Amino acid sequence: MSKKVNRxxxxxxxxxxxxVSATEMPSLGGSNTVPQGSSARSGDALRDFPRGFIWGTxxxxxxxxxxxxxxxxxxxxxxxxxxxxxKVVNNATGDVANDHYHLYKTDVQLMKALGVKxxxxxxxxxxxxxxxxxxxxxxxxxxxxxxxxELLANDIQPFATLYHWDLPQSLQDRFGGWEGxxxxxxxxxxxxxxxxxxxxxxKHIFTxxxxxxxxxxxxxxxxxxxxxxxxxxxxxxxxxxAVLGHGLAVQAIRASAKSGTRVGIAExxxxxxxxxxxxxxxxxxxxxxxxxxxxxxxxxxEGKYTDYYLKSAGADAxxxxxxxxKTISSPLDFVGINVYTPxxxxxxxxxxxxxxxxxxxxxxxxxxxxxxxxxxxxLYWGPRHVAKLWNAKEIYITENGCSASDEPAADGKVYxxxxxxxxxxxxxxxRRATAENVPVRGYFLWSLMDNFxxxxxxxxxxxxxxxxxxxxKRTPKLSADFYREVIARNAVV
Ligand code: NOJ
Numbered sequence: 001m002s003k004k005v006n007r008x009x010x011x012x013x014x015x016x017x018x019x020v021s022a023t024e025m026p027s028l029g030g031s032n033t034v035p036q037g038s039s040a041r042s043g044d045a046l047r048d049f050p051r052g053f054i055w056g057t058x059x060x061x062x063x064x065x066x067x068x069x070x071x072x073x074x075x076x077x078x079x080x081x082x083x084x085x086x087k088v089v090n091n092a093t094g095d096v097a098n099d100h101y102h103l104y105k106t107d108v109q110l111m112k113a114l115g116v117k118x119x120x121x122x123x124x125x126x127x128x129x130x131x132x133x134x135x136x137x138x139x140x141x142x143x144x145x146x147x148x149x150e151l152l153a154n155d156i157q158p159f160a161t162l163y164h165w166d167l168p169q170s171l172q173d174r175f176g177g178w179e180g181x182x183x184x185x186x187x188x189x190x191x192x193x194x195x196x197x198x199x200x201x202x203k204h205i206f207t208x209x210x211x212x213x214x215x216x217x218x219x220x221x222x223x224x225x226x227x228x229x230x231x232x233x234x235x236x237x238x239x240x241x242a243v244l245g246h247g248l249a250v251q252a253i254r255a256s257a258k259s260g261t262r263v264g265i266a267e268x269x270x271x272x273x274x275x276x277x278x279x280x281x282x283x284x285x286x287x288x289x290x291x292x293x294x295x296x297x298x299x300x301x302e303g304k305y306t307d308y309y310l311k312s313a314g315a316d317a318x319x320x321x322x323x324x325x326k327t328i329s330s331p332l333d334f335v336g337i338n339v340y341t342p343x344x345x346x347x348x349x350x351x352x353x354x355x356x357x358x359x360x361x362x363x364x365x366x367x368x369x370x371x372x373x374x375x376x377x378x379l380y381w382g383p384r385h386v387a388k389l390w391n392a393k394e395i396y397i398t399e400n401g402c403s404a405s406d407e408p409a410a411d412g413k414v415y416x417x418x419x420x421x422x423x424x425x426x427x428x429x430x431r432r433a434t435a436e437n438v439p440v441r442g443y444f445l446w447s448l449m450d451n452f453x454x455x456x457x458x459x460x461x462x463x464x465x466x467x468x469x470x471x472x473k474r475t476p477k478l479s480a481d482f483y484r485e486v487i488a489r490n491a492v493v
Pocket of ligand 1: 209
C-alpha cells in the first residue's frame, strides 16, 4: 500500500465490504426482481447486454450422468479408457459421476434458481444406439425425453449436443472410431434418428463438440480416449472424417427434424489474440484465425482446406472429394464457440501466412488446468473473428468458465473469488463484442456443477455448484450467486 493510501482511505475506496471476512459475507441471494438491462451501477450502460440475450449453463453426458450400465446403454470409448489403469488421475471413472441420470430433476432446480433461460447438455450416443449403429434402444432416448420435458416445464430452453466424446466402443472396435469413414456415416444416422424424435421440443442442435479436443487430445496425443497417437496421413484423414461426420449429420438433421430446428456446432477454435491492438497485428490475427483452424472450423465455413494447410501437409494431406467438401460446409444456422484460452500472435512479414505465434511466458497466469491461460480478451476476439471472417449472423458462446481449487469454507460455502474475477473479466470483453454489434446471442457457462473432467478425473472443478461426490450434495458457490445477478440484471456485475 503506498504512503498516500493509508488504511482509512483504503476502507473508503473499497467500501466496508472490502474488509469483511469471507465467512461473514452475506450471500448475494436471488434478485430476480431486478429488471433486465439494469446494470449493477445504475446508469452504467456499458455493462448491459442486449435485450433477450440468452444466459445458460452447460454440461456433457459422460461428465455428469453416471448410470453407465442402466437401461441398455452400451459401452463408450470413455468407459474403456477410464477403466484402463493410469489413464485418468486417481483412476477415476464416470460410472457414477454426478448421478445426474437419477438426479436430473434436482439439477434442473439448480438451473431454475440461477434463472438461466437455456441449458446445453449432450446426448450419449451409446444410450440411443448401444453399438453405435444397428438397433436403437428406445429406453436410452427416453431419458432425454424426460429431461427435455422437465426443462420446458421450468421454462428452460434445451440446447442439445449430439456428440460430446462418448463414442460407442463398438465403432472404435470395428472401424477405428473416427479413423473410419463408417463412423461419420453412423453419426449421421444417429443424428437423424434423435432429431426426428426430439425437435418437436428441442429447437437448437449442436452436432459435435470440440473437434480440436477429441481428435487432437484423443487420436493424436493419446491423453484422452481412445488414447491413440496417430500422425501424418492417418491423423489428417481422421480429422477429415470428423468434419465429414458433422456435415453428413447436418444433412440428416435437415431431412428429419421438425421445421424451425436450428443447427450449429460447438467448436473450441484456436483464438488468435493480437499482441497489440494495431491494424497490422489485428490483420495478422485474422489470418491466423483461418490457418490455425484450417482442419475444422475453416473448412466447415469455407468449404475448402486452406492452400497453406494442404501445402504444408504435402503427401499427408487428407484424401477428399469436392462432394465431401460441399457436405462439410452445409450451411449452418449458428456458430457455437467454446472460449477459454488465447493464442497470442504478432504480425510477421517474413512468414508466408503473415503472422507468428507468441508463446506464453512462464509467468503467464493460468488456472489449475495447465492449458487454461487467463486472457479475458479471448472472449472478444473469438466471436469477432467468426463474425468478421465468415459473416456469421448468430453466434453462441457454447462454453466459458475456469477450473479452481475450490474448498468449502467453515460455513460450507465455497468463496471462489478467483472464478468470479475470471468470469467478470471475460464477460466484460464479451460485452465489448456485443457493443460492437458482434452478433453473439447467448452464453453458456461451463459448468453448471463440478463434474468428471476427463483425464483430470474429479480433481479440476469447473462448476458454479460444488459437488460433494460422497453424498451427491450440490452447493452453490459464490460464482453461482454472481451468475444469478448477471442473469437477473442482464449485465456484468
Ligand atoms: C471443453 C469440453 O467441452 C468440456 O467437456 C470440458 O470439461 C471443458 N472444456 C473444461 O475442460
